[in-house]
Amino acid sequence: MAPVLVAPSVLAADFSHLADEIARAEKSGADWLHLDIMDGHFVDNISFGPAFVAAVRKQTQLPLDVHLMIEHADHYVPRFVEAGANSITVHVEPEAKHEVASTLGLIRAAGCGVGLTLNPATPFSAIEPYLATIDLLLVMTVHPGFGGQAFRPEMMEKVSRAKAWRDSRGAKLHIEVDGGINAETAKLSIANGANVLVAGTSVFRAQDYRAAINALRGDSNLT
Numbered sequence: 593m594a595p596v597l598v599a600p601s602v603l604a605a606d607f608s609h610l611a612d613e614i615a616r617a618e619k620s621g622a623d624w625l626h627l628d629i630m631d632g633h634f635v636d637n638i639s640f641g642p643a644f645v646a647a648v649r650k651q652t653q654l655p656l657d658v659h660l661m662i663e664h665a666d667h668y669v670p671r672f673v674e675a676g677a678n679s680i681t682v683h684v685e686p687e688a689k690h691e692v693a694s695t696l697g698l699i700r701a702a703g704c705g706v707g708l709t710l711n712p713a714t715p716f717s718a719i720e721p722y723l724a725t726i727d728l729l730l731v732m733t734v735h736p737g738f739g740g741q742a743f744r745p746e747m748m749e750k751v752s753r754a755k756a757w758r759d760s761r762g763a764k765l766h767i768e769v770d771g772g773i774n775a776e777t778a779k780l781s782i783a784n785g786a787n788v789l790v791a792g793t794s795v796f797r798a799q800d801y802r803a804a805i806n807a808l809r810g811d812s813n814l815t
């Protein structure tokens with residue numbers, strides 16, 4: 593089984609102590625940092641943009657996993673590449689207003705990991721045509737826009753289908769879950785085939801980041 597990677601979502605960090613928060617997450621065993629970009633159009637919230645990603649880049653060597661919840665991602669991809677993204681994930685829904693295959697090609701050409709994601713209401717069939725062209729499938733386990741929402745267990749069917757696809761081809765696809773991930777929902781996600789866990793609240797609002805990250809991996813005895 594692929595090792596489980598934990599990607600704390602900086603959205604839940606204390607932005608007034610950003611450098612400390614990043615250092616703490618890195619020292620506590622985070623594998624990647626997840627950066628949620630929201631434009632107030634595709635989702636009903638505004639988070640941060642390329643300048644913020646560049647500031648995070650200066651503070652860490654960890655891979656930066658950029659999740660674009662924005663319209664016209666193709667227009668903005670070069671700015672996030674320039675800011676230091678290692679992987680860039682875009683949405684498949686028509687409301688994201690881009691030509692999905694061509695945006696995925698742009699990300700690939702820039703040398704970044706290529707990610708695709710789907711909202712809870714979007715069927716698995718929407719991403720199926722792209723599976724062979726991506727490195728990472730992000731299964732949203734909440735409706736995107738805000739941290740701190742409850743996990744939707746019914747999304748596990750999409751995770752299982754992605755795992756079945758990966759296993760049948762012997763493909764190297766990361767299967768990532770995002771939204772409401774805590775020790776309990778992480779366990780369920782891993783059991784269904786996820787190998788990358790995005791977690792905002794359960795890491796950055798914990799007293800002990802290391803214990804929180806270990807608990808997500810299922811290593812609750814490690815400190």
Ligand code: DX5
Nearest residue numbers: 601736737739740772792793
């Ligand atoms: C939701 C974002 C998530 C969010 C997760 O729109 O894509 O990455 O930060 O936050 P938690 O872990 O608090 O649900």
Ligand code: ZN
Nearest residue numbers: 628659770790
């Ligand atoms: Zn996200």
